[in-house]
Amino acid sequence: MTEVRVRFPPSPTGYLHIGGARTAIYNWLFAKQHNGKLILRIEDTDAERSTQESIQGILDGLEWLGVTWDEGPYFQSEFANDHVATAKKLLDSGHAYKCFCTKEELDAKREAAAAAKGDYRYDKTCRGLSAEEAAEKEKQGLPYVVRFKAPEGDGAVGFDDKVYGRVERSYDDIEDFVIVRSNGKPLYLLCNVVDDIRDRITHIIRGQDGLVNTPRQILIYEALGVTAPVFAHMPLTLDLKKAKISKRSHGEIVAVQFYRQHGFLPWALCNFLVLLGWSTTDDQEIFSREEMINAFSLERINRANSIFNYRKGDPKFFTDPKAINMNAHYLRTMPVEELAPLVKEEFVADGIWDAAYDNDKKEWFLKTLDLIRDRFHTLKDFAQAGRAYFADDYEFQPKTVKKNILKHPDLKEWLPQLAERFEEISDFTKEEVERVTREFATALDIKPGIPINGIRASVTGQLAGPGLFDVVLAIGKERVIERMKKVAQLY
């Protein structure tokens, strides 16, 4: 059996967006499943729009996602000679011809067709040129493009798409398309095929927007006498208004980088993206890498486009709720040892990392992460909502202070008093702290919730959190007492 070889060919005209990432992931999964190779090829022939920065961004994005490639990155621009040589070959073999029609002539015809509400297709003016006529025009220095001779007659080109099934396109619908510009530079349709042949690509998994190109590319394969690879077109990702998501109209929300910056776990994003258009029959939605590699199949890719459920300005969900939910799921279920280094990165960046978390305080660090992670959605939450456990410069949420502190003016005295009782506890355990707290409430004849919520608010700044006595133990006797004594500053 021949080796499975797939490729991901981004054009470096911007950051890696989630649509591209999903394509890359599907290719990667397919390669892994078949012990094949994923080839990364940067399609940088559009020198105008390609940037070095963008290339780096794509590489970084893939790396972060964990999409590893086996060959490349190759750069399409380095194979220009191949493309030119192939165009010449097609010319020599009579599969293509030189067309001297000018852009102006063509534009005029196109407009005329549009005005007449007809559809435009190149009229093959130059297809009938004899060798002499063409040579003559060329000698005059007239610029020309190279056009592929589309087959004529009643036939059709077809192929069996792995997700869409049999796809056919009649010859009538295919015009003599341009494969080389008048400046001598070959176009995408040709370059892509040449590169895929050279890279011995066996399966092309790409977006459905490439579906209409496929028949023409198959024609090129045929003209070159090469068996075309297997095609699998995947549905597109649309926004809530059903428009194709794009960097231009959606901005950073569709950039992989955005998710990295907002505390997403790479695999959580991958898992979410894979599920956008692919599923199994058994309702499984959470997959480990290995499970996903095993379960994935081209045939189970959905044919309908899917919608990326993102509402701009949503106060609760900054991106698709399912993506956030999935991230939160991984955050609270992954081994805490694996979570720790990721949180460390955040803390280091935030300046609240303590080297002891890797040594003396490691056990405490892991235990604390485990304690607080249940209600977090992203890695960012550890340094924000969870800040009070690790630093003293935590913030007090205004509504929390209002509800759990200001509402009970007596807390100004109660909390420091209770703090003094805490100081006297020699055996500072959860049970002891709870007992002392409840006795305090009973003595004052107030609901235990008042001091309990007051403590939480003063020592964490947060309205919600783990069980208060776990919180107290995690933050530690000294810090808790100190913070409780400073409650007056909140009034």
Add this chain to the structure above:
RNA sequence: GUCCCCAUCGUCUAGCCUGGUCCAGGACACCGGCCUUUCACGCCGGCAACACCGGUUCAAAUCCGGUUGGGGACGCCA
């Protein structure tokens, strides 16, 4: 406009090929309850969909035709 593709809860989807087991299952979101000092987790429950019309059939989400709706492509971009 032309060509192509698609159509199940708000969103992601299962079921469609091989009609009956589907008055349509799961997940997210939402609502209620339990738990509880809070929020979350967890558990329990609820809301909510076969785009429409016709045909085939004893029987259609499933097959066929049409309509409507949506998307994509129509470049000397990739």
